Amino acid sequence: MSRTFELFLHETKQLIERELPEFIRTINTESRLKEAMLYSIEAGGKRVRPVLLMAVLDAYKFPIKDGLEVACALEMIHTYSLIHDDLPAMDDDDLRRGKPTNHKVFGEATAILAGDALLTHSFYLLSQITHVSAETKLHLISLFSEAAGAKGMVGGQLADMLAEGKLLGVNELASIHNRKTGELLAFAVEAGAVIAGTTPEDQRKLRAFGKEIGLLFQIKDDILDLEGSVEAIGKPVGSDVHNDKSTYPGILGLDGAKAMLASHYDQALQSLNELGLRNTLLEDMATYIVNRDR
Amino acid sequence: MSRTFELFLHETKQLIERELPEFIRTINTESRLKEAMLYSIEAGGKRVRPVLLMAVLDAYKFPIKDGLEVACALEMIHTYSLIHDDLPAMDDDDLRRGKPTNHKVFGEATAILAGDALLTHSFYLLSQITHVSAETKLHLISLFSEAAGAKGMVGGQLADMLAEGKLLGVNELASIHNRKTGELLAFAVEAGAVIAGTTPEDQRKLRAFGKEIGLLFQIKDDILDLEGSVEAIGKPVGSDVHNDKSTYPGILGLDGAKAMLASHYDQALQSLNELGLRNTLLEDMATYIVNRDR
Numbered sequence: 001m002s003r004t005f006e007l008f009l010h011e012t013k014q015l016i017e018r019e020l021p022e023f024i025r026t027i028n029t030e031s032r033l034k035e036a037m038l039y040s041i042e043a044g045g046k047r048v049r050p051v052l053l054m055a056v057l058d059a060y061k062f063p064i065k066d067g068l069e070v071a072c073a074l075e076m077i078h079t080y081s082l083i084h085d086d087l088p089a090m091d092d093d094d095l096r097r098g099k100p101t102n103h104k105v106f107g108e109a110t111a112i113l114a115g116d117a118l119l120t121h122s123f124y125l126l127s128q129i130t131h132v133s134a135e136t137k138l139h140l141i142s143l144f145s146e147a148a149g150a151k152g153m154v155g156g157q158l159a160d161m162l163a164e165g166k167l168l169g170v171n172e173l174a175s176i177h178n179r180k181t182g183e184l185l186a187f188a189v190e191a192g193a194v195i196a197g198t199t200p201e202d203q204r205k206l207r208a209f210g211k212e213i214g215l216l217f218q219i220k221d222d223i224l225d226l227e228g229s230v231e232a233i234g235k236p237v238g239s240d241v242h243n244d245k246s247t248y249p250g251i252l253g254l255d256g257a258k259a260m261l262a263s264h265y266d267q268a269l270q271s272l273n274e275l276g277l278r279n280t281l282l283e284d285m286a287t288y289i290v291n292r293d294r
Numbered sequence: 295m296s297r298t299f300e301l302f303l304h305e306t307k308q309l310i311e312r313e314l315p316e317f318i319r320t321i322n323t324e325s326r327l328k329e330a331m332l333y334s335i336e337a338g339g340k341r342v343r344p345v346l347l348m349a350v351l352d353a354y355k356f357p358i359k360d361g362l363e364v365a366c367a368l369e370m371i372h373t374y375s376l377i378h379d380d381l382p383a384m385d386d387d388d389l390r391r392g393k394p395t396n397h398k399v400f401g402e403a404t405a406i407l408a409g410d411a412l413l414t415h416s417f418y419l420l421s422q423i424t425h426v427s428a429e430t431k432l433h434l435i436s437l438f439s440e441a442a443g444a445k446g447m448v449g450g451q452l453a454d455m456l457a458e459g460k461l462l463g464v465n466e467l468a469s470i471h472n473r474k475t476g477e478l479l480a481f482a483v484e485a486g487a488v489i490a491g492t493t494p495e496d497q498r499k500l501r502a503f504g505k506e507i508g509l510l511f512q513i514k515d516d517i518l519d520l521e522g523s524v525e526a527i528g529k530p531v532g533s534d535v536h537n538d539k540s541t542y543p544g545i546l547g548l549d550g551a552k553a554m555l556a557s558h559y560d561q562a563l564q565s566l567n568e569l570g571l572r573n574t575l576l577e578d579m580a581t582y583i584v585n586r587d588r
Contacts, residue, residue, distance in 0.1 A: 027443075027444045027445055028445050029444040029445055029448075029449040029452075030444075030449050030452050030453055030456070032452065032456065033444055033448070033449055033452045034444070037444070080410075084406055084407075084410060087406065089381075089401075089402035089403045089406060090403050090406065107383075108383035109383045109384050109455055110452065110455075112378055112381065112383060112384065112406070113378075113448050113451055113452050115410075116374075116378060116409075116410075116413065116448050117443055117444040117448040117449070119410065119413055119414065120413065120439050120442050120443035120444070120448060121439065121443050121444060123417045123435060123439045124435075124436060124439035124440060124443060126435075127432050127435040127436040127439065128436065133428075134427075134428035134429050134431075134432055135428045137428075137432055138421050138428055138431055138432065141417060141418075141420075141421040141435065142418060142421040142422065145414050145415065145417045145418035145421065146418060148414050149321075149410075149411055149414035149415050149418060150321045150323040150324075150327055150328070150331070150411040150414070150415060151321055151322050151323055154323075154327070154407050154410050154411040154414060155323040155324050155327055155411070157407055158323075158324050158326065158327045158404065158407050159324055161403055161404075162324070162326065
């Protein structure tokens with residue numbers, strides 16, 4: 001990892017982890033609800049969506065703070081989706097990032113409501129973005145709601161559920177993942193481009209790069225689920241296999257999955273080439289996702 | 295009920311019931327998710343929030359169609375809240391408007407996701423409002439997210455849950471209801487005022503009227519829960535008492551609750567007086583809420 005990228009990761013994480021809880025602490029609501037929201041918001045994680053967004057801003061020489069509200073909205077919606085996914089009626093997970101899941105600590109009802117509140121508040125935050133025009137804010141809200149809703153993440157979650165126990169082809173699996181996690185990652189990249197005011201053509205290309213990143217992320221996750229340690233990944237090793245879920249190594253074998261990872265990594269770099277954004281933090285980000293051990 | 299008001303109710307309901315499902319049918323997503331969303335969206339109901347919004351538009355001589363997107367967003371968010379409230383981990387209800395609840399038909403996981411999708415899509419809809427400026431849209435999104443989120447409805451739902459089995463005073467009960475249902479009803483009224491471009495002073499007064507409407511609505515609901523028939527209200531009579539929930543008749547007695555209803559009805563009319571909006575559909579609406587038998 002380059003020294004610059006390491007510093008950038010550190011700075012971004014620090015900014016998010018300082019500002020994100022503040023957006024929740026200032027809401028006038030029940031302390032129990034706030035506590036449940038903050039519990040999952042502060043559970044850590046890689047903050048990949050904010051990092052992606054801010055890497056785009058940096059590549060276009062914008063200050064990363066210009067992406068603060070969108071970055072925090074992304075973390076809120078990502079966190080709500082994890083809380084709801086972990087519920088007994090869904091994936092029924094007891095552990096998340098090495099800590100008890102939200103409903104294990106606060107009970108199911110509060111966990112459902114904490115998720116609903118985070119989801120709703122992410123839109124409040126988007127309505128309050130500084131530094132951009134009203135039209136740009138609305139454009140971001142429109143893209144964000146599509147990436148997070150029935151067309152994107154929520155629909156992908158249902159598709160994932162319906163696919164459980166079924167034998168999927170690699171394209172079907174990629175299509176489900178694309179909606180479940182790819183759309184929101186692609187939005188993170190696209191939002192950076194929108195805030196930086198790049199051309200529609202560059203926005204389209206960056207969106208495509210964001211989709212590659214989503215794919216890289218998921219393939220690597222599946223590989224880590226087989227090869228990682230419980231300490232590093234914060235959940236039992238092999239839990240996907242246990243949950244009867246299709247995975248890239250399950251379909252292609254471990255070597256096949258690694259080859260697919262390498263090939264999409266090349267495609268991601270190719271996209272950056274076309275954008276004239278090689279040797280930026282975006283390249284470091286793709287490399288980081290492929291090489292991470294957690 | 296005046297002939298004009300009856301026609302208005304009919305016209306508004308018809309518009310909503312024709313257009314609302316279309317906003318969902320056109321989403322590109324899993325048919326099962328769409329089916330679950332449409333099941334609850336098409337379960338009927340009084341469409342009180344759209345009616346309130348459109349009554350304000352009519353009072354200011356605006357076409358009711360100018361409120362279509364906000365009205366449908368209101369119905370989506372209201373419907374999501376019912377789906378989540380009915381879940382086994384929450385109120386655990388099997389019946390809603392005389393029909394099996396969403397999770398009884400589609401299972402818990404799909405019901406959770408259908409709620410999430412409706413909530414998310416309501417914001418998409420608000421980003422697409424026609425007839426108003428970008429600034430006005432953002433203002434509506436900001437008000438809407440506050441009314442629906444931790445500060446408003448979701449927080450009220452948690453407060454309601456925490457209060458179960460406790461002996462509440464009438465002010466505590468009113469404060470919980472104000473957040474659980476009042477904020478969104480007040481938003482419906484305020485949104486009408488914002489779209490009609492009224493003065494901030496009138497917006498403030500209309501918001502106060504909306505809060506009175508919310509209170510009237512809840513007191514009347516509690517009275518109907520005791521006096522109504524299962525055919526009319528679509529759920530078992532006395533289910534609040536059975537669920538160990540505080541109600542206005544429970545605290546004040548049936549006569550006391552009716553007196554409170556009458557007094558807040560007077561206050562609602564007083565607000566309309568100050569606005570110069572007596573003898574509009576808004577007065578009919580208040581009267582309708584107080585006199586309804588379901």
